[in-house]
Structures are given as C-alpha cells and as structure tokens.
Amino acid sequence: MAQILRFPKSNWPLRRADALSHLIAAVSCHRHAQEDVYWLKENAELLNVLECTAQAAGTGGAAGRRDLAGIDPAALATLRAFYAGADRHLCFFRQYYRFVLSICMDLEDLGLVDTELGEAGHIGTGYIHAGPLSSTGRGEALAQWVMQQDLPSHEVSDLQRAEARRLVARRGLVLDFPGLDQRLHAFADNSAQFAVPNRKAAYELTHIVFYLSDYGRRASELSPAAVQSLTHVGLLAFLDQDADLLSEVCVSLRYCGETPSAIWEDWLTRHHQGFALLEADKAAAPPLSRDDYHMYVVSSWHQAHCAGSCFDERIPKGALRFQRPAQQGVLHQLSQAVFQVGAQAGDWQALRAQISARLSESTYEVLCAAERSSAGFETFFEAFARRGIAGGSVARVKNA
Numbered sequence: 095m096a097q098i099l100r101f102p103k104s105n106w107p108l109r110r111a112d113a114l115s116h117l118i119a120a121v122s123c124h125r126h127a128q129e130d131v132y133w134l135k136e137n138a139e140l141l142n143v144l145e146c147t148a149q150a151a152g153t154g155g156a157a158g159r160r161d162l163a164g165i166d167p168a169a170l171a172t173l174r175a176f177y178a179g180a181d182r183h184l185c186f187f188r189q190y191y192r193f194v195l196s197i198c199m200d201l202e203d204l205g206l207v208d209t210e211l212g213e214a215g216h217i218g219t220g221y222i223h224a225g226p227l228s229s230t231g232r233g234e235a236l237a238q239w240v241m242q243q244d245l246p247s248h249e250v251s252d253l254q255r256a257e258a259r260r261l262v263a264r265r266g267l268v269l270d271f272p273g274l275d276q277r278l279h280a281f282a283d284n285s286a287q288f289a290v291p292n293r294k295a296a297y298e299l300t301h302i303v304f305y306l307s308d309y310g311r312r313a314s315e316l317s318p319a320a321v322q323s324l325t326h327v328g329l330l331a332f333l334d335q336d337a338d339l340l341s342e343v344c345v346s347l348r349y350c351g352e353t354p355s356a357i358w359e360d361w362l363t364r365h366h367q368g369f370a371l372l373e374a375d376k377a378a379a380p381p382l383s384r385d386d387y388h389m390y391v392v393s394s395w396h397q398a399h400c401a402g403s404c405f406d407e408r409i410p411k412g413a414l415r416f417q418r419p420a421q422q423g424v425l426h427q428l429s430q431a432v433f434q435v436g437a438q439a440g441d442w443q444a445l446r447a448q449i450s451a452r453l454s455e456s457t458y459e460v461l462c463a464a465e466r467s468s469a470g471f472e473t474f475f476e477a478f479a480r481r482g483i484a485g486g487s488v489a490r491v492k493n494a
Contacts, residue, residue, distance in 0.1 A: 111164030124413035134193035141200035282320035289477035335423035368419030440481035
C-alpha cells in the first residue's frame with residue numbers, strides 16, 4: 095500500500111490574499127506606533143505599490159482588486175481605524191499631510207475601507223470640518239481642507255509641490271504652481287549631472303517621473319535627454335548593486351514607454367528572490383527603521399511589472415524584519431580608480447584596461463555587465479569621470 099506523506103501546514107504555499115494579510119498586518123501593527131512618522135511612511139509606501147499594481151492589472155476597476163477581496167479583515171483593522179480618525183491625525187500632524195492623504199486615498203481606491211462614514215467633525219474640537227463626505231470618501235474632504243489651510247504653499251521643494259498637486263488631483267482638485275513643470279523638466283534634462291553619484295538627485299528624478307506620469311496613467315512627456323538621465327542613474331545603481339534605486343529606475347523607464355536593460359532586470363529578479371522575511375523575535379538588529387523594508391517593497395513593485403504580480407512569496411505571520419541578500423557593488427572602487435588616473439580621465443576605451451586592473455575579479459565582472467547593459471556606457475563614463483580641474487588650470491601655491 096502506498097504511504098501518504100503529510101507535510102506540516104506551515105510549509106504549505108499561501109494564497110496571495112493570505113500573504114498580503116500578513117504583510118499589511120506586519121507593517122500596520124508590528125513595526126512602529128501610528129504617531130511615528132515611520133508608520134506613516136511605511137504604510138503609505140505599501141499601499142501606494144498595491145494601488146499602482148492594482149491599477150495596472152485592472153485599470154482601476156474590479157479586476158485590479160480581485161486579489162484584495164480575500165484580505166483578512168483583522169489585518170485591515172488598524173488601517174481602517176486610522177482612516178476613520180484621519181481628520182484628527184491630519185489636523186495635528188499637518189506637516190505629514192502628504193502621507194495622510196496618500197494612505198486614505200489608496201485605501202479608498204483599493205476598496206479596503208467603507209467610504210460612507212457620515213460627517214467629519216469640527217475644527218473647534220480638534221477635527222476637520224468639511225461637511226458631509228462625498229461618495230468618494232474621506233480623502234476628498236481631507237484634500238479640500240489641505241487646500242483651505244494652504245499647506246502646499248509651505249513646501250520648499252518642487253518635488254514636494256508636484257506630489258501635493260498629484261494627490262489633490264486624484265479627487266478632482268487643482269493646485270497651480272506657475273512654472274513647476276518647466277522646472278521639473280529642466281532638472282530631468284540635465285543628463286551629465288545624473289552620471290555623478292548623488293542619491294538625493296537620483297531619487298528626485300524617478301519621483302518626477304512618477305508624479306508627471308501619475309504613476310504610469312498618462313504620458314510623462316519626458317524628453318530623450320531625461321530618458322538618458324534615467325539611464326545614467328540606472329548605470330550608477332547597477333554598478334552599486336543598489337536594488338532599491340535600480341527598481342525605481344526600471345519602473346520609471348516603463349512609465350516613459352521605454353524598455354529597461356534586460357541585464358538590469360534579470361539581476362533585480364535574482365536579487366529579489368534572495369530576500370529573507372524574518373520573524374522579528376528571531377531577527378537581530380538593526381532597528382526596524384533601518385532594515386530593508388523599503389527595498390523589499392520597491393523591488394516587489396518592479397517584479398509586478400516584470401512578472402505581472404507581486405507579494406506572491408510566502409510571508410510569515412506576525413512581526414517581520416526584511417533582509418536583502420548580500421551584494422557588493424563596484425561603484426566606490428570605480429570612482430577611486432578614475433580619480434587616481436588623474437584629471438585627463440574621460441575616454442573609456444583608452445582607460446578601460448588601466449581602470450580594470452585596479453579592480454578585483456568579482457567587481458570587474460559587475461563593471462563588464464554594466465558596460466554590456468547600455469549602448470550609452472561610453473557617454474555615461476565621460477560624464478562620470480569628471481575630466482579636468484576646477485577653474486580649468488592647476489592652482490599654484492606660493493611658499494610663504
């Protein structure tokens with residue numbers, strides 16, 4: 095008689111709805127308190143990815159929400175409670191209004207909250223008075239209050255203004271910042287600057303694409319120069335083996351109607367498969383605010399574009415830490431080698447052998463893969479090398 099083998103239930107594959115239930119509960123209940131900005135940031139990131147991928151799957155309709163219907167109501171309890179009290183949270187933590195609006199609007203658009211919640215409270219009691227909530231839900235009333243309080247005028251960054259404009263536009267409201275689009279495009283078009291390692295500028299570039307394209311819902315109208323800027327940032331991220339930034343670059347290129355390098359995307363897939371989701375009571379430091387949660391979420395977002403879905407892996411129940419696989423990039427060694435070559439550096443073909451000789455075998459392989467990944471590598475390297483010296487001549491120092 096054949097023997098029947100029974101495997102422990104903990105090893106069975108999870109339905110995607112179960113995996114999402116565990117992930118949502120871990121992020122909303124087990125990592126940070128709601129009064130901590132990290133709670134707002136992490137939940138906004140997760141919901142934004144879920145909303146964007148649902149939109150891509152079903153153009154915002156029921157088809158895009160099918161795999162969210164089975165999420166455990168208990169996993170959503172904290173988010174639903176936040177949504178119900180978001181008027182007070184926004185009024186008190188108004189400096190984080192973009193996070194609050196994003197969370198509430200994504201919950202509504204994903205169909206994860208009941209938008210028929212009656213009337214908002216009154217500002218005199220610490221709550222926002224916005225009259226009866228529309229059928230759209232609390233998000234519209236909150237967006238109206240944000241505009242009445244003129245909170246976006248306090249932004250000092252064009253990127254934050256673009257995000258605020260995009261958020262209120264989700265509920266049919268209009269923010270006018272004269273010259274904003276022209277400044278964003280001018281920033282994105284400066285391709286040579288994006289061949290120089292600068293993480294802040296690199297992330298601002300990808301987010302400009304997100305906001306101008308409304309996360310792929312409309313044409314971004316980026317110029318060929320801006321696409322080259324994205325390619326330069328992608329090369330820097332690949333050389334650094336930075337899956338977080340490279341994922342954003344590849345998603346941005348897709349939103350621009352471009353096809354990212356197959357070498358980049360194959361590496362991202364392998365890297366994503368190496369993530370470990372650890373039960374927090376079994377995981378060591380670092381603190382939750384410094385684990386690899388953001389990289390995991392953005393990497394999953396990119397996988398949704400490549401594989402058609404994300405968050406399909408087994409996700410443990412309870413508190414989680416997110417741990418990326420170990421990777422070693424070549425960017426630091428390459429920068430050192432180029433600097434040591436001197437002020438005349440810039441011609442990749444002329445310097446290739448000299449620079450490669452300074453690298454280990456493993457980092458040399460990453461450099462070769464980067465070179466193969468883009469037909470524009472030589473143009474990138476010319477700007478990356480920063481040939482010359484400040485002022486155009488060598489400063490002479492006289493002896494005292």
